[in-house]
Amino acid sequence: MVIEQVKVRTKAELITALDKKIDEIIVEGDFTQIVAEIKKGQLNDTESIGFAIGSGGSGVLFEYGISKLMEVFDLASKEDKKLRRQIERLYTIKYLKPDAFLLRLKQLDY
Numbered sequence: 328m329v330i331e332q333v334k335v336r337t338k339a340e341l342i343t344a345l346d347k348k349i350d351e352i353i354v355e356g357d358f359t360q361i362v363a364e365i366k367k368g369q370l371n372d373t374e375s376i377g378f379a380i381g382s383g384g385s386g387v388l389f390e391y392g393i394s395k396l397m398e399v400f401d402l403a404s405k406e407d408k409k410l411r412r413q414i415e416r417l418y419t420i421k422y423l424k425p426d427a428f429l430l431r432l433k434q435l436d437y
Contacts (some may be wrong), residue, residue, distance in 0.1 A: 352430040
């Protein structure tokens with residue numbers, strides 16, 4: 328299996344890579360601060376499963392409702408909200424260096 332990897336430095340390049348669902352995306356430059364914020368709020372698989380099981384599944388629904396409510400009051404543009412959603416749902420984020428992150432499709436880890 329060949330893993331496709333690209334480097335992106337601009338928002339336009341990131342949008343293109345996310346729409347194509349590239350296997351691994353190295354984010355450098357403009358968008359790294361936003362990726363760092365997303366990384367802070369992202370749970371790993373073990374934590375996500377533990378939360379879902381511990382709450383009997385109702386926590387997942389509650390979290391979904393809260394995230395939708397937060398989106399309503401978020402002042403970011405629709406495009407930025409879509410980017411954030413795609414990154415959160417489809418990719419795991421790994422820190423490479425202070426100004427670079429690796430986005431890797433979650434499905435590659437299964």
